[in-house]
Amino acid sequence: MDVIVIGSGIGGLVTATQLAVKGARVLLLEQYLIPGGSAGYFERQGYRFDVGASMIFGFGQKGTTNLLTRALQAVSINLKVIPDPVQIHYHLPEGLDIKVNRIYEEFLQNLIAYFPHEDKGIRQFYDECWRVFHYLNSMELLSLEEPQYLLRSFFQKPLACLGLAKYLPQNVGDVAKRYIKDPRLLKFLDIECYCWSVVPARMTPMINAGMVFSDRHYGGVNYPKGGVGQIAQKLVEGLIKAGGQIQYQAKVAKILIENRQAVGVQLTNGQVYRAKRIVSNATRWDTFEKLLNQQEIPSNEKRWQLRYQKSPSFLNLHMGVKAEVLPSGTECHHILLEDWEKMTATEGTLFVSIPTLLDPELAPSGYHIIHAFTPSWIHEWQGLSPSEYEAKKEQAAWRIIDRLEKIFPGLDTGLDYLEVGTPKTHRRFLGRDDGTYGPIPRYKLRGLLGMPFNRTSISGLYCVGDSTFPGQGLNAVAFSGFACAHRIAVDLGL
Numbered sequence: 066m067d068v069i070v071i072g073s074g075i076g077g078l079v080t081a082t083q084l085a086v087k088g089a090r091v092l093l094l095e096q097y098l099i100p101g102g103s104a105g106y107f108e109r110q111g112y113r114f115d116v117g118a119s120m121i122f123g124f125g126q127k128g129t130t131n132l133l134t135r136a137l138q139a140v141s142i143n144l145k146v147i148p149d150p151v152q153i154h155y156h157l158p159e160g161l162d163i164k165v166n167r168i169y170e171e172f173l174q175n176l177i178a179y180f181p182h183e184d185k186g187i188r189q190f191y192d193e194c195w196r197v198f199h200y201l202n203s204m205e206l207l208s209l210e211e212p213q214y215l216l217r218s219f220f221q222k223p224l225a226c227l228g229l230a231k232y233l234p235q236n237v238g239d240v241a242k243r244y245i246k247d248p249r250l251l252k253f254l255d256i257e258c259y260c261w262s263v264v265p266a267r268m269t270p271m272i273n274a275g276m277v278f279s280d281r282h283y284g285g286v287n288y289p290k291g292g293v294g295q296i297a298q299k300l301v302e303g304l305i306k307a308g309g310q311i312q313y314q315a316k317v318a319k320i321l322i323e324n325r326q327a328v329g330v331q332l333t334n335g336q337v338y339r340a341k342r343i344v345s346n347a348t349r350w351d352t353f354e355k356l357l358n359q360q361e362i363p364s365n366e367k368r369w370q371l372r373y374q375k376s377p378s379f380l381n382l383h384m385g386v387k388a389e390v391l392p393s394g395t396e397c398h399h400i401l402l403e404d405w406e407k408m409t410a411t412e413g414t415l416f417v418s419i420p421t422l423l424d425p426e427l428a429p430s431g432y433h434i435i436h437a438f439t440p441s442w443i444h445e446w447q448g449l450s451p452s453e454y455e456a457k458k459e460q461a462a463w464r465i466i467d468r469l470e471k472i473f474p475g476l477d478t479g480l481d482y483l484e485v486g487t488p489k490t491h492r493r494f495l496g497r498d499d500g501t502y503g504p505i506p507r508y509k510l511r512g513l514l515g516m517p518f519n520r521t522s523i524s525g526l527y528c529v530g531d532s533t534f535p536g537q538g539l540n541a542v543a544f545s546g547f548a549c550a551h552r553i554a555v556d557l558g559l
C-alpha cells in the first residue's frame with residue numbers, strides 16, 4: 066500500500082479519493098458500518114436523519130472554493146443538490162428576527178431594517194469579508210506546506226496571496242469594530258460567528274468568516290438530494306472506481322512506528338496493515354493520545370493543546386413530526402437564543418435543521434424531520450446509572466421541545482418519533498474524543514496562524530479533518546483533504 070487513511074469522514078474521503086486519482090494505492094479503514102463520520106446518517110421508522118452537518122457549503126459551480134463539487138468531479142461522480150433560499154432564520158433576544166437570504170442585498174436589507182444607523186458600517190464589514198473570499202476564490206486551494214505551490218501561486222496571483230497573508234492573523238471582532246459601534250449589532254456578529262466557529266467574533270479567524278459570510282451568497286448553501294450521507298456514499302463510490310479500497314468495522318487500535326517513522330496500523334482485531342504513508346482523520350486528541358503508543362505526546366502537540374481546547378459536544382434531538390406543525394414558509398435552518406449572556410453556555414444556542422423542507426423524501430409523506438441540537442459537555446452525562454441517564458435525556462429533550470414550541474406551536478402533540486443523542490453518543494459513534502465538535506482557541510489567538518497543517522512531527526504520519534487547517538465544516542475539511550493529498554503526492558513523487 067502507498068497510503069492508509071484512518072477514518073472516512075469527509076476529510077479522510079477527500080484525501081483518499083484525491084490520492085487514488087493520482088495513482089496511489091489507497092486503503093481507507095473505517096471503524097463504523099458506513100462512511101461519513103459527522104456527515105453520516107441513520108434511518109429509523111421511515112425517517113433518514115443526518116447525524117450532524119446539514120448546512121452545506123462547497124457545492125457552488127464557480128470559482129475555486131467549491132471543494133465538495135470539485136472532490137466529486139475529480140472521481141467523475143454527480144450528486145444532485147437542492148439550493149436553500151435562506152441560510153439561517155435567527156430568532157434572537159430583544160425580538161431580533163433576521164433571515165440570511167441567499168441574495169446578499171436582501172440579507173443586508175433585513176439587517177439594516179433593525180440597525181438603520183449602522184447601514185454604512187454593515188456594508189463595509191460584509192464587503193471586507195467579500196474581499197477575503199474573492200482572494201481565496203481566485204486561487205487553487207492546495208497545501209500551504211508545499212513551497213513550489215506557494216511560489217507558483219504567488220507569481221500567478223500576487224495580490225490575492227498578499228491579501229490573504231494580511232488577513233491570516235486577523236479575527237472577525239477586530240475587523241467588525243472598525244466599522245460597527247452598536248453593541249447589539251456586534252452581538253449579532255458574535256452569533257453569526259458562533260453558529261459555525263463555536264467561539265465569538267473576537268476569536269473567530271477572518272479567513273473562515275470571509276468564506277462563510279460570502280459563499281452563502283455566492284455558491285450558496287445547498288442540500289444533497291437523498292441526505293447529507295450521500296456525499297460520503299458518493300465519494301466512496303468514486304474511491305472504488307479510482308482503484309482505492311475501503312474496509313468498514315475496521316477500527317485502528319494503534320499506529321505502528323519503527324525508527325521514528327509511521328509505517329502501518331494495527332486494528333483492534335490484531336490485523337496489521339503497512340503503507341508508505343499514514344493519514345489520521347481522527348481528531349488530534351484521538352490520534353496523539355490514543356492511537357500512538359508513546360510515553361509522551363510530541364512537544365509541538367503539547368504546545369498546540371495549550372492554545373486550543375476541545376469544544377463542547379452537542380445534545381441532539383432527532384424528531385419526526387406531523388407536517389402541520391410547521392407554519393407555511395418555514396425555513397430549513399433556525400437558530401434560537403433567548404439571552405445573549407447564554408450564547409456559549411450549555412443548552413444556550415439552539416440549532417435547528419428541517420431538511421425535509423428541501424428534500425421531502427427523507428420522511429414518510431405528511432411528516433417532517435426536525436434535528437435540534439445545542440452545546441453540551443460530556444462530563445454532564447458521565448457517572449450516571451442507565452436509568453438516570455435515560456431520565457436526564459428525557460428531561461433535557463422536553464426543555465428543548467418547550468423552547469421550540471415558541472416557533473413551532475403544537476410540536477409536542479405533533480411528535481411522531483424522538484431520539485435523543487448526547488456527547489456520549491457522539492463519542493461512541495463518531496469516534497471523537499469527548500464527542501467534541503472540534504478544536505477552539507483557549508484564548509484570543511492571531512487568526513488562523515496557530516492551526517496545524519497536515520504534516521506532523523512524526524515522519525510519515527499526517528492528520529486531516531477538522532483539527533487541521535482551516536478547521537470545522539464540510540467544505541473546510543474538504544480543503545484539508547485536498548491539501549493533505551497534495552502534500553503526500555509530492556512526498557511520494559506522484
Ligand SMILES: Cc1cc2nc3c(=O)[nH]c(=O)nc-3n(C[C@H](O)[C@H](O)[C@H](O)COP(=O)(O)OP(=O)(O)OC[C@H]3O[C@@H](n4cnc5c(N)ncnc54)[C@H](O)[C@@H]3O)c2cc1C
Pocket residue numbers: 071072073074075076077094095096097100101102103104116117118119120121122315316317318346347348351379438494495496497502503529530531532536537538539540542
Ligand atoms: C451536530 C453537528 C452539526 C454540524 N453541522 C454542520 C453544518 O451544518 N455544516 C457543516 O459544514 N459542518 C457541520 N458540522 C461539522 C462537520 O460535520 C465536521 O466538521 C466534519 O464532518 C468533520 O469531518 P472530519 O473529516 O474531520 O471527520 P469526522 O466526521 O469526525 O470523521 C472521522 C471518521 O473517522 C472514523 N474513525 C475515528 N477513529 C477511528 C479509528 N481509530 N479507526 C477507524 N476509523 C476511525 C470515524 O468513525 C469517522 O467516520 C456539524 C457537526 C456536528 C457534530
